[in-house]
Amino acid sequence: MLRSSSLFPFLLFTVALTITVPSTVKASLSIWGFEDPQKSSNQTPSDPDATLQAKDKALESEAIPNRNGEEAEQNKSDAFKEVSPEIDASIDIDVAPETQAVSDPAKKAVPTPTEIENTFTSDDFSVEAFSDLIEAVNSEENVDQDLEVTYDMPVVPDNVHVKKYITLFQNRLRPNFEIWLARSGKYAEMIQSALRENNLPEDLLYLALIESGFNPRAFSRSKATGVWQFMKGTGKRYGLRIDHWIDERRDPVKSTHAAVKYLTELYNMFGSWPLALAGYNAGESRVYRTIVRVRTRDFWTLRESRHLRPETRNYVPKFMAATIIAKDPERYGFSVEYETPLQYDEVEIQNATYLSAIAHYAGVTVEALRNYNPELRRNVTPPRAPGYKIKLPPGTKKAFMAAYSPDKQEQIFVGRSFKHRVRKGQTISSIAQQYGVGINMLLETNGLHRHTIISVGQQIMINETPERVGGKHRIRRGESISTIASKYKVSIRRLLEANNLHKRSVIRAGKTLIIPGHTTASSSKISSTKGTSKTRKSHQIRSGESISTIAQKYAVRMRDLLSVNQLTKKSIIRAGHTLIIP
Template identity: 40%
Template sequence: MINFSSMFFRYYYLFLPILLLTISCATTGKQASQSISDNAYSTLSNQSDSYYSGHVLGQSEASAEQYFVREDRTGYYLLDPDDQTWKAHYYFFRIRDHIYEDLVDQLPTTDQEIPIVLNDKVQKYINFYQNRGRKTFTRWLERSGKFIPMMTEILKKKDLPSDLVYLSMIESGFNVKARSPMGAVGPWQFIRGTGRKYGLKIDGWVDERMNPEKSTIAAANYLSDLYEMFESWELAAAGYNAGEHRVQRAIDKYNHDDFWEMSRTRKALPRETREYVPKIVAALVVVKNPEKYGFTEIDYHKPQSYEVAIVPPQKSLKDIARVINTDYKSLRDLNPSLIRNATPPGSDYLLKVPDGYGKVVSEKQTELYALKKYNAPMYVTYRVKRGDTLGGIARKYRSSVSSIKRTNKLRGSLIRIGQKLRIPTKYTGSSYASKSSSSKSSSYRASSKPSP
């Protein structure tokens, strides 16, 4: 859905110079003693960001003085008709061509594409990416090279705008192992329920929210449903962030079906969602011309290249890497959804292996099947009670203090009442093949109140 308000202002600022030029060329009588100077024209022609700030000639008088020389007369003169006409034409058409160049990049070409609305909120995040957020945005750009080709291909197959890949940039910075405090996981930050709804396997061995290809397919299907519901990519993105039901309630309550109008009402949407869409639009503006915004010499990561091979169940990736003589880290990085760094129990598994190793896996099947079964540690969740110690908790669950500290990234042995700990316990995997439960974790709530 095209934002007609933003379209109006884009074309308004495009044709405003034409109108001013026409009026000034028709001006007769006493000419101004001095019209726009050569330096002012040069300044105007180099204002590459003027379109983005929403102004070309319509600046305040304080800002406009850099373009015009004001005379104590009844009007302002853009040019001196006697000797400046052709120079004015030359600079005018340079400005016009530059504006056209930006418009071609920024305007949506079909109703299916994401509109670029340039307002104060979007400009705020453009400035943030250029300044305080430069290091972070640079890392995002570097990671993007690894995933965008694959993500774009999936989106195009679903007839979705390729620019939707930048939702993943804002969600996770293209970090496949990203985790939020709310339990969202992976490059597209699916929560458990939504991930499963869109076909992602999530259990104690595999979390496909961290599988770049499968999570992108799930995100594409979800975004397609959201667009069908709202007929607006801004609202679809808002629904992706806040949930479709929250957005629909806001539409019904405030009688707005335009995100930018709705975002002016603070209570309509959560603050995070009101900022989420401007972040995406600002990222789109920057990534389409990163050099213009100072992002030069970006070391883009190379796309992942791999083969898929059948390997036996419940085998450690370290053991598999040793048998096929490849690097364990490379094998692990190709398979981030294997949360135990081992293939799941039950049946053979399609494992990603480095290019050229598919044949090796086929030749090493006997050795791979002979590998020792991987008995993964399972976890229970325990809430610390008054009087608890790490040693006592470890004895209770037949674990060890060192493994509890390592699992919970504890530097010392100090724990506090109400603190949640993940306690590793041994698990043979024998029950997994018969019933694929999520993670068999139990929760123990403290009887005493947590300390403040």
């Protein structure tokens, strides 16, 4: 009894579930648009003939595909809306039918191949319309091909090392790279013109981008400088003047012509631009030795060897990455405002002239003049360079030529020039007094001002010009009376008379000569004292002598001795100099 009574509730639940579930499932299928396979609208399930006919029709519908697929899809959509209006009402989205988007006259965009596939139904299909769409898509592909970036240098965008530098330029070096790209607009036209004239790839322009960022004053740890980062020896080899007056490696125009010569020579040597670029960075000798050791001329194989420095191994991928970005900056997220192309007027300067005078005649500032001439290392044009061409801002040549006259210029006579290393306790004034030069001249020669603080170990350029030290010249090895007279544009006779010499006199290195014609005050005083130059005496200063001892020796007043030689009581005299005895 207990066992049968415990099974009764279970049996009751099983019967109820059997009766309820089929009806619930049928109702659910009906709600979502599915018909009961056992139910027919025309025949009852008990009629066997009707069942066979229904099966035959189902087989026919499977054998013959529906040719109007879009109409069937539309019917399904209508059926869905009829069955579930509450769902349609709850989603309030204004979606235009797919066919309406194609026929909308406001949209003139060329359809894609996917859109062409669903554009026409079987009822309104025409070969002509389909051909027109195919032609439109092909024209769009041709436009994309026309916009594709091309290179005239070997570039490998998919190389892993090139991609690394593209990422580097896009992220960590992005601010710097944007400045370099903007600055390229100033020199691109000039550089590409020089490359084009010499039948070199114009993409070599971007070699200057990774070398200096188009900065003429860029200076590397290895002491390379300029837009093209020439070393001193390499620059001189290709015709650039480098001394303490001028450094033409910083001249964008002259250094570009030197770089063109160098790159041409490198390509003729290696026959490969990747190898030529590696030689530009490391030197042609190192690259040649690496080729001999590894026995290949493939740069990417050489790159994996240990014979090239890391800088050279990464140099070529860096160049390729910079070229890829620079030729299509928008694609890589750069918005660049390029600087205006370099334009300037050019004039010839006959003699060494201070930049302050040139700037005054042109109506510009000295700073603006130096920006156009970054090769000038001093505030004066290079001496012994007649016809030197200096660049002026555009539109200032006419004003300069109207005010400039070479004959009226203050001549700058360049004597011995050397460097002085500042010692502890020295100042500009003490150094100027030590070498007998003017403070203003010392400041201007070194590009300093009165408030500049000099440090121990700093090198100061000393220019002993006769104009500033009383018309004197210290004889150097190899010089003669004729060369000194020609240098200062005076006659040999006057030079001999000023120094109590004759044609057969022997001059020695280290002695000092008086240069006539540049110290009018001393000349007038000398002539008024003795009347003629033949009666004047001179004294070569020996070690331990002073102004007072020399005056006592020749029985003259110290004031007259100082006056004739344009000295003061605080002047410092050095052994080897020559004094005029009144």
